[in-house]
Amino acid sequence: xxxxxxxxxxxxxxxxxxxxxxxxxxxxxxxxxxxxxxxxxxxxxxxxxxxxxxxxxxxxxxxxxxxxxxxxxxxxxxxxxxxxxxxxxxxxxxxxxxxxxxxxxxxxxxxxxxxxxxxx
Numbered sequence: 001x002x003x004x005x006x007x008x009x010x011x012x013x014x015x016x017x018x019x020x021x022x023x024x025x026x027x028x029x030x031x032x033x034x035x036x037x038x039x040x041x042x043x044x045x046x047x048x049x050x051x052x053x054x055x056x057x058x059x060x061x062x063x064x065x066x067x068x069x070x071x072x073x074x075x076x077x078x079x080x081x082x083x084x085x086x087x088x089x090x091x092x093x094x095x096x097x098x099x100x101x102x103x104x105x106x107x108x109x110x111x112x113x114x115x116x117x118x119x120x
Contacts, residue, residue: 012047013077014107015069018054021100026063032095033067036088040069043084045076070109077106 021029037049047070054064071077092100 012109013071013074014109015046015071015077015080016105016107017067017069017102018064018105019067019100019102020058020062020064021096023061023063025096025099029096029100030065033065036092037067039091040080040084040088043080045080045084046071 019029019033033051037051040046041049049070050066050068052066052068054066056064058064071080092102
């Protein structure tokens with residue numbers, strides 16, 4: 001068995017949205033957010049997205065999720081902010097109000113590493 005690590009120098013920005021809600025809203029919210037992610041990706045400004053559960057045990061029993069959108073560049077993220085973000089955020093506020101708390105962060109991807117294992 002051999003293992004190799006591939007290194008890629010890339011320029012990319014991750015637009016991360018972290019959302020917290022009461023656990024009884026989780027199932028309905030997950031159904032809604034999957035459609036919402038499709039709308040965000042439909043802008044054509046992101047390469048892909050990941051929906052993840054944050055593995056933390058909240059004291060109040062609430063649920064926390066993170067959506068990570070990969071923007072191709074800083075410029076495409078700025079285009080998203082200018083042309084789409086307000087309407088898409090409003091859709092979430094109209095649907096969930098203060099029942100879902102969200103905060104957003106931007107992450108610069110410096111490097112990506114991938115492990116490949118050959119079992120032969």
